Amino acid sequence: MAGRPIDQNPGGITPRERIWAAIRDLKTFTAGDLWGEMPIGASISKDLIRDYLKGLENAGYLQRCGRDGRQVRYRLAKDVGVEAPRVRKDGTPVTQGRGREALWRTIKILSEFDARELAAAASTEQTPVSLAEAKEYCAYLHKAGYLILARAGGPGLPARYRFNPRRNTGPKPPAIQRVKRLYDPNLGKVVWQKEDNHGLD
Numbered sequence: 001m002a003g004r005p006i007d008q009n010p011g012g013i014t015p016r017e018r019i020w021a022a023i024r025d026l027k028t029f030t031a032g033d034l035w036g037e038m039p040i041g042a043s044i045s046k047d048l049i050r051d052y053l054k055g056l057e058n059a060g061y062l063q064r065c066g067r068d069g070r071q072v073r074y075r076l077a078k079d080v081g082v083e084a085p086r087v088r089k090d091g092t093p094v095t096q097g098r099g100r101e102a103l104w105r106t107i108k109i110l111s112e113f114d115a116r117e118l119a120a121a122a123s124t125e126q127t128p129v130s131l132a133e134a135k136e137y138c139a140y141l142h143k144a145g146y147l148i149l150a151r152a153g154g155p156g157l158p159a160r161y162r163f164n165p166r167r168n169t170g171p172k173p174p175a176i177q178r179v180k181r182l183y184d185p186n187l188g189k190v191v192w193q194k195e196d197n198h199g200l201d
Helices: 015-026 032-037 048-059 099-108 115-122 132-144
Strands: 062-068 071-074 147-151 160-163 176-178 181-182 189-194
Touching: 015 032, 015 048, 015 071, 032 048, 032 071, 048 062, 062 099, 099 132, 099 176, 115 132, 132 147, 132 181, 160 189
Parallel strands: none
Antiparallel strands: 062 071, 147 160, 176 181, 181 189
């Protein structure tokens, strides 16, 4: 689902998450009902709602249960909890970002690790995580204070890290943005950014 940059969504809540929360509250609804539940300033269009409903229906989360005039009425057929399903219009799952989710989850489980160990532990057959992605994520999290340097790296010696429990901000993985900054969706704010455009040291 397209939308404005995630750090411009009020409270760091994405349009998909707002729509899903309303679906879980209402149980049965039309697209118009959901539109009426959206807060002012959330930047959620009727087309966005219709596209997400189509994806949820195709994925089996929703079923049609009649009509209200010209609008289809849906019912929630599969409630998977507060985390909004990430699906395309055809119902197939969105896989982008799964690697970061796996890294963030694994970081909080491991007591100490280097990037190679982290990549191996976070990888699954469905979602492999590369060493390069693990290295980049560790570098950003360390800059932002989420990781504590347990051992500095050197020639042939990888840096080792520990998770800083004081920075356990929530279940959503902090996101590296294109402008070389780290955004934490759990806090709804940018938590670290480079002063220049040359990337990380």
